[in-house]
Amino acid sequence: MEEFDNTMIGRGRDAIDMIIDPDSLQENVIGSYVFDPEYGMGAVVGTIKLEGRDATVIANDAQTFSDRFPVVFGGIIGLEEGYKMATAVYRTMEADADKPMEEKRPIVLIVDTPGNGPGKMEEIAGMNKSTGSYQLALAEARKAGHPIVAIVIGRAISGAFLCHGLQADHILALSKDYGTMIHVMPLTSISRITKMDIERLEELSTSNPVFAAGVDFFYKLGGVQEVVNKVEDMREVIIRHINEIYAIKAAGQFEKLGPWGRGLLGEERGGRTHRLKAMAQMNAEYETVADKYINA
Amino acid sequence: MKNWKELEASSFLDANARERALGMVEAGTFTEFLNPRDRFVSPHLPVLGTAVEFDDGTVTGVGLIGKHPVFIVSMEGKFIGGSIGEVNGGKMVNTLRLAEKAAVQIKAAHPDEYDARRPLVAISFETGGVRLHEANAGLLAHAEVMDAFQDCRHKVPIVAVVGSKVGCFGGMGFVAAATDVIVMSEEGRIGLTGPEVIEQEMGKEEFDASNKALVYRTTGGKQKYIMQDCNYLVEDKISDFYDVLAKVADLSMQQIEEMRRIGSLKLVQEQMDLVKLVGEMQPKDSMDLWKYYGNESPEALPEMSTAEFLKVVKRRVRK
Amino acid sequence: MEFKGVKREWNTLKKDADARLKDAAPYVKEGKIVDAKDTVALLEAVIKPGDKVNIEGNNQKQADFLAKCLCQVDVKKIHDLHMVQSVLTLPEHLDVFEKGIAKKLDMSFSGPQAKRIAEFLQEGKLELGAIHTYLELYGRYFVDLTPRVALVVATKADRNGNLYTGFSTEDTPVIVEATKFRQGIVIAQVNEIVDELPRVDIPGDWVDFVIESPKPFYIEPLFTRDPALITDAQVLKGMMAIKGIYAEYGVKSLNHGIGFDTAAIELLLPTYGEELGLKGKICTNFILNPHPTLIPAIESGWVESIHSFGGELGMEDYVAARSDIFFVGPDGSMRSNRAFSQTAGHYAIDMFIGGTLQIDPYGNSSTATATRVAGFGGAPNMGCDAKGRRHSSDAWLKVGDEYGMKEEMYGNVRRGKRLVVQLAETFREKLAPGFVEELDAFALAKNAKLPIEPVMIYGDDLTHIITEEGIAYLHKCRSMEERTAAIRGIAGFTEVGMKADPKMTKHLRETGVIKTATDLGIDINRANRSMLAAKNVHDLVEWSGGLYNPPAKFRNW
């Protein structure tokens, strides 16, 4: 693998500092709620300011490890992390519950995670609920009006990216020059599991964005709204997107945002062109029989 | 194809996706969307030399239980492990959107009868999650499903139906967790990380993926029932799953909401209590927890028939 | 007449053994017990370079701890051993060659190590004596391959060295008898040393040392087939077998090979067999391991007796509770015995039926592939016509009477013939052809420098082949030419089948040498999994009334 001396991998906390108003992070505090600092240490949550406005930040901390859950280290989202992140979102909604939509605070997700906790205890307790709860919380907050911007600064891998990132209104990513990784699985693993020839996969990956790894392919699929080319630009681009999202929501155009919005973008950019055709045909088929079911 | 009565009496585990779809609604009421004759195959598989299926491995459609339109998503584990790609992911998302649309239409057409005509979504999961051949599209589809779930919330109940061979793993594991109601047979499994990957991460001594009894103790229907991660445990018969759907269709939205395990701050707090317990207890086996919840001889539970099990089992107590 | 004998000592073997036992004496704790930690030292004391050594490695149970310890001996002290053992399953069985501890090998079956044996032969790390059938190798234990030291395995021992081998006795008696009665040394690893044994399977004075191994011995549930994995095509072949062969010949005594084809037949007896009214007329006496898939047939009253080569994990309680059927000792547990069961399989049964991988136009069949020395196990002992047989039965006589070349071969003497049946699919998984012009065994013989092709069942012994295309009644053929035509006629679209002459195939159908499913009156649309008496392992447990306790890897609950 290439070496990137400027990489942000493993530097979630540094990224927070680069993005927020200087020294504005109040870690483990959201509204009137205070988090247990010992809990879910692989996740950083707190209140920040962006141009003087309160916002919630949720980031990975790749430098911690857990005595209770030994598979959780290096930015992995474990049981505690998932619930901590979900709590951060719910507490954010709670803090602004009485405010009108245009005043609901933004949530900034700083993404650098290699995966979900892959252990036996995790399965016994139900790791799927932990990550699931976080996604539902983000979807609810997004629909309630909170602008949510995710920025991939390092690793955004498979289920962990679904959990931490893919429910945002807009997703940004540092360019691949920073060693940013977005994928489900490296090609070598895909080749091993599907028994497909690696050379052929590599050849196809240059042209077919649906299985190739990398920021640019996700951009083409609509999975990444904008690529941030310089680390110094992160703050400015995030603020710009927050403002755009406020405007879109104020106009009631929620479908342009979030996962559905990424689908529209994917078609526009020519990366995912079949799903909308399939859906259109389904809709037409439904129309011909709808009466039978609506008026059963 | 078996007729409806024969279908109802047959094994859910052995049934293919289309049989399950037909069996989860009343006889003769199922309309399939993008049926095989539409030939909407994955455009991404042929270039990789992988066989295609006309329905792309997921059967979608709508049927009836009473006056309730039941929107169906039924995954086929035999086709590339039931994995989710661009087309079948899109079919799943759009089925949810159609259910939501139907809810609006019913509210408009029958304002006083919404509860009696309220649509239901039933998802028969049989999948390991993202289809690697079109991984990025599959991943994005998962996020769309979660988004659509949130839109259905409090309006259209979503039921996860899990009793097929592949189980429900990977990204679809948390999709299942995010539904309102989960019904399983003891042969069903729900999890996030598959057994082989856990073995790879922790070593064979800690977790032997070939030990199927261990695998089922960790993620199978009985374990999920004890943990309150599934609401109904039924025998491996299509009619038993159908009966639960019929029952849920007639419950109030409030009763359905109470069956959820995640989806609110209160529920997250309840789950955090469980995580705290697990962190302190460091269970080596799910049976440690079964015992903790008051099952004196946990090793006897897997051997029991579903009926016997339901009679004697002690579950995690919910707040 | 002058009686001029050679001048020599006549008890050198005994003296040598005594000397070795003396060297080992410091490691003996009490009675015949040696601590597990002293095992390597014990082996170094009793084994000499060049010895013939047996590590008990059976079809199922393995002396795995002793195998591991043998790998740890000092190669300067112990080398060039000649391993004489029936099965090579564990990596350690070949590690001894890798390390130079052993040099020569005589064996029967190698399963998972087949590929490595072939590589070792190529690289010259291993010198192969011969690949035997089980009975053949046991025979040679009493002729020229007698072990000097045998490393055996038992379930329990007492401090005097008495062994309880119980359910999984398998090869232990034959190994110990051959070794001990030629003054050899016997070391046993056991799961447990107890004060009192359930019964004595091997007398203590035939055993020199017992070691309680740190972990119970490794045993593989080799004969368990999950009914859930049986295919519709296997159901079809099973229905053809039952109607076209079992019923046709009234086969009462038989052996089933390992595999899903025969598992399907076992599960069709209580359904399809019942429908054909065959209960009591076929399948009454088996030489067979306790196959879980036979439970429904046993419970429905089909089976009168079963003698077993070995046990099968999870079947202990079921077998114990069915002592009318299985061979159960006074203590209540079964005793298997591979040597006796193989003898019975060779002489006392009317039919062998099993699956194979490749059949050639002469009817030779083989499971060998070009790069794996897998061996034979016991199938050829049963998959042949036992020329020493002199008792008759209806099935045996019917095949003999139908034998197309009996005038040429037998003259005017009436003789019977064993049914030797192979089940094959024209194409297997991944479209590998089941019929080939030349068996891979030829390439293997060349690669591994074997003097003869490792053919599992010789064409002249084979009486029937069943494929989805039909059954070929090969014994009815009157020439090799006709035989080859019959094989081509049921070989489908393989290279062998494509050469079939349709006119000849038609003629063979008319004369009853080939019968298709339709000829047999079988409705192909009925051939599906719903015909099976059990659809999954759970059903087997239910049939057994909860007595069958399947191993963890076969559970989905």
Place this chain on the structure above:
Amino acid sequence: MALTTLEFEFKADAPKSIAKEWSHLGVTGSGDLEVLMERKDLGGKTKAKVVTPVVGFDAIWEKMINKFVVENNVGDVSIEINDDNATPIVVYMRLRQALAEANAKEGEQA
């Protein structure tokens, strides 16, 4: 590495079409296939299209389907198969089942 698409035409002695307008059976699983049959006016002929990852079995596919068409007197039917390494017996059994399904009355077991 791409999939192979094969197209054939067959003619039986006494061709007869199917009862249903169309019918589907099976799953494209490993070692298995799905069959879509449609009634079509083809002048008594049967058209078949096979999509398969298997290479080098084109002639065998033609023989296999021809055998099915001739033995069962199939005609005026379009057959489409998505295959994933099915063996000839599986192909034959699935085609027979699909034909029975295509001729079954609605709601009746094939």
